[in-house]
Amino acid sequence: MIQDFRLPDLGEGLPEAEIVAWLVSEGDTVALNQTIAEVETAKAVVELPSAYAGTVTKLHAAAGDVVEVGSVLISYDLGGEDSPAPAPATETDQVEEPSQAEPNLVGYGAAPRGSARPQRRARSGAGRPAASDTAVLEAAPHDAIQVSDPERPIERPRSTPPVRLLAKQLGIDLALVEATGANGVISRTDVEAYAERVGVAPVGSLAVAEPSIEPEPVAAFAATPGERTTRTPIRGVRKHTADAMVRSAFTAPHVTTFLTVDVTATTELIASLKADRALSEHKIGVMAVAAKAVCLALAHHPGLNSRWDEAAGEIVEHHYVNLGIAAATGRGLVVPNIRDAQDLALVELADAIRALAETARSGKTPPADMMGGTFSITNVGVFGVDAGTPILNPGEAGILALGAVRRQPWEHKGEIALRDVMTLALSFDHRLVDGEQGSRFLVDVADVLREPGRAMLLR
CATH class of the missing domain: 3.30.559.10 (Chloramphenicol acetyltransferase-like domain)
Structure with missing residues (x-):
């Protein structure tokens, strides 16, 4: 079975990344969590682990290419496997975006097939209800829910770490945001739409116009006669x-x-x-x-x-x-x-x-x-x-x-x-x-x- 792996959101809410180097080639056999590439985001170089175990059939981008999050990056022959590996369990309780079939990788790999995802439960201790209590859990605003069964897993609005960061920056309670995508996952678009509806200014909005720092296309200047300059794209x-x-x-x-x-x-x-x-x-x-x-x-x-x-x-x-x-x-x-x-x-x-x-x-x-x-x-x-x-x-x-x-x-x-x-x-x-x-x-x-x-x- 051929399985495509798309460039995941690397936990920063950034739209793209540059392929610095491939560490595998077409035809290579890759293990789960093996580092397959180094990619540079706008903040750092990140090692990208494989979400699957299989044989590489195609690399869809070359070193130096800038790839948008969600674009197909690499294809595998899984040798008969019929479903992707589950995302790893983390304290941040990460969830994939509706448009992304692969695990949301944030500097680590996927969990081995067959590993169970632990449920989040209320914990006893200072500032938290004991197992025998029936109370409102005192935590972050979007975590505060009614707990009627101490053994029932705690549910939170489902979203990715960058989406939760965006909501925090805007002062928005994710519990109030309606998820429009599949599987009930709140996307960045859902948060921005809610912010616009309630009149919250987007992060980084300014009262004055910002100077544009977008690079002009290199090709437009590459053939200028007599130009003695070096042009470097502004990115990363x-x-x-x-x-x-x-x-x-x-x-x-x-x-x-x-x-x-x-x-x-x-x-x-x-x-x-x-x-x-x-x-x-x-x-x-x-x-x-x-x-x-x-x-x-x-x-x-x-x-x-x-x-x-x-x-x-x-x-x-x-x-x-x-x-x-x-x-x-x-x-x-x-x-x-x-x-x-x-x-x-x-x-x-x-x-x-x-x-x-x-x-x-x-x-x-x-x-x-x-x-x-x-x-x-x-x-x-x-x-x-x-x-x-x-x-x-x-x-x-x-x-x-x-x-x-x-x-x-x-x-x-x-x-x-x-x-x-x-x-x-x-x-x-x-x-x-x-x-x-x-x-x-x-x-x-x-x-x-x-x-x-x-x-x-x-x-």
Whole structure:
């Protein structure tokens, strides 16, 4: 039996992906969950696992082709198998879109044939009903249902992760959205139609026209006589970054404030830690100390750790820090984040930053790691730059740029001495943060870098 496999939604709600490389050829025998290709979305390079076990009969796209989600990607001879493998069970309870016959793959493969999909049940514990209770389950708005039988599986509106993310961004309760497709699955179109009906603005809509950054067709210019240029299509990570920066610059009113600080005590601390054999492999640097300082300061300045929810008309204050670390890669700028960075010690932050940067440079950052950030840091100092005016990562209230550490004359204890000095630049969303709040936050970060021992006094 011949079975087509279509490019699945990779969990980002993005409409297309580029084939970076095929890892199988026509005629190859492929196992279930074997990686068949590397594809690049607008956020990262993703390894695509096979949803079937069989023989490859045809590759429908070549390396370098951009393929729309839902298009046939590869065909298999299943050797008599008559149905596709079931989708894997996950905590996000993923469901395929009506138009997509294959499992919705989000960085993992399909479940082996015959594995049972576990049912989601109410769990006992803090904030949840016990098995003997009959109550309304207290969870996210679209999860709140009447539970009359403790052993009955909990039902939720059926949708894919990107559709649920879209509904969350728009402040829409999926329980109110009618599914128009087959199998009762709520699609992106259903959410957008509901948003239009109730008057909710689409995500990323602007009061002013955005400059177009769509690439002009390369073919239209390829034969221009005497042209000495190189033209590269705008797509992948570069296109996503450009879209995000334009949206951020025209949506959030940016303000940037600067502060130059003597960080000699920090550089001396770093040198002493590197000299410690027990810590030398952890690569603790200025970035890690700054990350710790940011986490400590955010606890006292929650406005910098919040977001503007236009749809709900609310300011959402986060009680955790998902710290974004801007990383320059060959494919463009990406900003993956360290989850719950506020709970990490200095050594753990250093290890997390190092691992994150290495993964980003290899192009293997999981898309999920670039979502949900609450505050970001960018280190322009590594390029020899003293300062800059960083643009906010969309949805965040602040971003801190670290300048180069320079050895220069500086006032110290009433005299002029050679000191290690760097400039900090903080950009913030003026809708969420006043100038006073932004300035006090920056001073608190600088105080820790000036005297890292002060971190012992903060919590």
